[in-house]
Amino acid sequence: MGIRIRTTWPARILGRAVPRLLLAALAGGALLLSAAPAADALTSKHPILFVHGIEGSGAQFESQAVRFESNGYAASWIDEVDYNSTRAVGDKSEVDQQIDAAIAALKQQTGKSQVDVVAHSLGTSVMYDYLTNGGMAAQRRANVAHYINVDGQNQNPGVPTL
Template identity: 30%
Template structure:
């Protein structure tokens, strides 16, 4: 209904009804909450926790550089875990099972369905056995081997007489033969290896790459230098994000 003032105005001075309706629609649009799916897109996709597995005669402290790089990428300490273990024991009889128990605990603590595993040297055999024979194919998403003696290394003969882990690393050992029989990279796990043609521990150098994995040469680096090399770190982090 028009007021007395409005009735006294010429019709040309009254607001057009379509314009009023458009203005009302615009106000409703601006005040409406964002759709739930749009808000969801703004949230970062959840990451897998990362479990680091060190090599022979080492300890979790070797992962300092890579852990720092992952934290710089946005990981928190609550997403980064280091498995510490006695490296002089059997891969298949002892260590792979202990790693499996550790991964299960990480999954319980974080609520994650799967983890990513990053292993150096001897840790590659321990974690591969867990994946291939210990149920890890269902719980590991990405698996990374840095300078792993995946087909054995001749340098392990130097300590094989008195050390079980060294025997496990020798070419043709029970562990090496079984890991490389059939499918070298089984299951839905995504596999990657990083290797150096100047590795003084893993001989021959091409012991590291695996059929079915993303195999990356890192240039001329010493065995332990892969742990702190910027290029290797960038490659590992890109693979974990894939």
């Protein structure tokens, strides 16, 4: 038979409570530390606008939006332009107006002065024309902090491009 050591009730309660309190304090500290990078990400980053390719839709970027959200972006910081790609080949003014409106909405929602744009395929040509052609090109470039060109045209539109 084993020897049983008799303890007082305060020792039994504290013996169980102290490890739990210590664990809770460590978990709380970790939570606070993890919130700081997420908050910093929103102060040092720009909202993101996705522009799809031919016969596509903004829904094609849904998994990327989830990825950005999991890395600290608020859902309200991510949007897409859902344009009629057959019109983008002809009269681009309607598509340009949609892009203007989407950028203005992101800037207004986030308080940021610029957005990052990710364009794919035909969307890269749409964005190139948007950023380089017409009387509003310089103003439009001023609204774009960074531009990511995925599988599309290779000319520099006058903004930092990846």
